[in-house]
Amino acid sequence: MTLEIRHCTHPKHAKHYTTEELREEFLIEKLFVTGEMKMVYTHEDRTVIGGVVPTSEITLEAHPSWNTSFFLERREIGIINIGPHGIVKVDGEEFTVNTKDCLYVGLGKREVTFHSVDENNPARFYFVSALAHKEYPTRKLPIEEATPVHLGDDSQSNKRTIYKYLHGGGIQTCQLMMGMTILAPNNMWNTMPAHVHDRRNEVYLYFDLDEQNRVMHFMGEPSETRHIVVANEQAIISPSWSIHSGVGTGNYTFIWAMAGENYTFTDMDFVDMNDLK
Template identity: 45%
Template sequence: MGVDMDYRESTGRAGMRRMTTGELRDTFVIANLFQAGALQLSYLEVERAVVGSAVPTTMPLALPTHPELASRFFCERREVGVINIGEPGSVVLDGDRFRLSRHDCLYIGRGVEAVSFESEDAGRPARFYFVSYPAHASYPSRSVRRDEARTIVAGEAQSANRRVIRQAIRPGVVDSCQLVMGFTELEAGSVWNTMPPHTHRRRSEIYMYFDAAPGRVMHLMGEPSEPRAVFMDDGEAVFSPSWSIHSGVGTANYSFVWSMGGENLEFDDMDVLAVSDLGARA
């Protein structure tokens, strides 16, 4: 059975300013992730990224190619980063099995022909989230356990943004072409992420919020002088153009997977803004 791919076009700065809240959400928010027994795919015009999820239950779920990719198999010209946010499971790459517990990550290199997702317990399934970008070279596939990721403690309790950043796919940890990926956990009592905000002129970023229920996250995006907001539920992703801020505030603490693709792999390549830049008029 084939898997449909949701195609998402972006918009320019002027277009975003004119969008209603509903149009903003319909354009940038991916809300159909993590369906039991199903694999979901969305193709993003921004950086030609593919965002997807797999929640295998009684049967493995194979990662298919799609006419949009014009390839014999999904990873013929692509690399993929996978993070499991559910119960233990495995990703099988050309017959090689990689077991992923909760918060473990897997980098899949260009050239892997067969990718499938499995859960260890159908009643308590794994929840695999993945992001893919085009790749110009092949690097070895490898897993990164939660405690193997580069860990950074950031923010302050006084400003309600104390958080732990775990960098799983980045230089010095995993070799990749353009994919950088990891996740951030906010400590109890903290609700702000990536504040003060920043933009990435040389790449775009995708957030997927989890461990947010029963709360919600108000995600900020758009030009610094014209910030817009969309409310995000648990397990939803949102993508941002390179000129857009990407930040958020929740009704309680939460976690989110972040991923980037573009011209370079430098985690700190960002244009940092001040809080006073938000909504500022010339």
Template identity: 45%
Template structure:
């Protein structure tokens, strides 16, 4: 188990950071280490981001995570959304098994006591990406199969941002306390995401960039619209996006990313526009 704690940063402070400091506070690297669970607790809306990479046996949530959130067990007062971005695998929650292929997702409610993750085939290991936020009620668990999900076509080739956005955990389909999660894939030849830029002051967001070729990167733009900064992001890395920050990017190849939000407002369209023409 590898645990990090990230503290919230005021935008005035962030604007004084050099490259190393920006990466230290807002970028999560080394997320998927075979045989390990990595947990990053962020003080932005108390979200915990996980990379879970089973190797030769199952990996389980245990006492270390219960101690992290000062609860009898990790999901005692929390909910969690889980995506598989690797080979086929399984999640066992309170003795019930869920099979997740690549692109499948699982929502588990507050009160889930035991949680374990395993591979279907160790030669093609699963990679589970999860986000957890505080909860006040126990909603039904739900398994999402990628093959049954219908996405929304967004953007255009002319602006290099033609993409498919698929909402998995969102208020119109699934009751959750805070967690909103989904998946966006850029089509071949398209590289810009989350255009037009925006912020949403009522919630934070985390971005996992994946399916990015080894030698390619995403230039992730962050910061207040009139004081932008950037992060160079590689495959399987996560950006922690504060409520005051824009969050858009341009890749040297097309890619996919999973977005996860937590905070006061679950309405997907609750955005404060930051038009491209206004950025500095």
């Protein structure tokens, strides 16, 4: 297990960042390494972002710097498999997590391990973890049982389907919200008109991109936008002061996860197109 630590960035400072500095602060370039677990700890709402590609059993462990006995001692976690079928064991209970299924594990569970059904074609588990104050039950939600929300249309190049996994009307959590948006073929735009939510941060994982395709992820204050070029299976840390929108050179899928003060999914401040610069 490897851990990288990212600190918070003031929006006044971000205005002056070079392309490389923007990428160093907000882009997670390599989360998925065969046979390993990689994690990024961001001080934005103390969120942990991770990727696991198990070719043998890999255990979720707390980093020594956290001063906790186990990972979920003060945390909750949402896990989505973006690869072939896998298995997650939670204190001995086994959950089969197929492609695009979500598993929630709450506060207090001591042992979480990741496994692949076929170690020659391993699962690719993506997870986001936030601080927790109360224990909620471990629950799995297959994508087939998640309620799809269809938005957008071809005329705006943003026809997409949203699957909400962890939220007030789905799997109950302390503060973590998590879901997935799948863009229809020939549609490229997401989350435009843009918005911010000053009461929580958001993390995007872009995947299902062809090797040569890219997403132009737009961030920054509405009056000071910037962009980061994102490849397949790369993630973006979006601070509460930043918009988070993107357009791709082909269609793609992304997982969104939020943590912070407000647990209401619709709590967002939309940006008028006339104010976007």
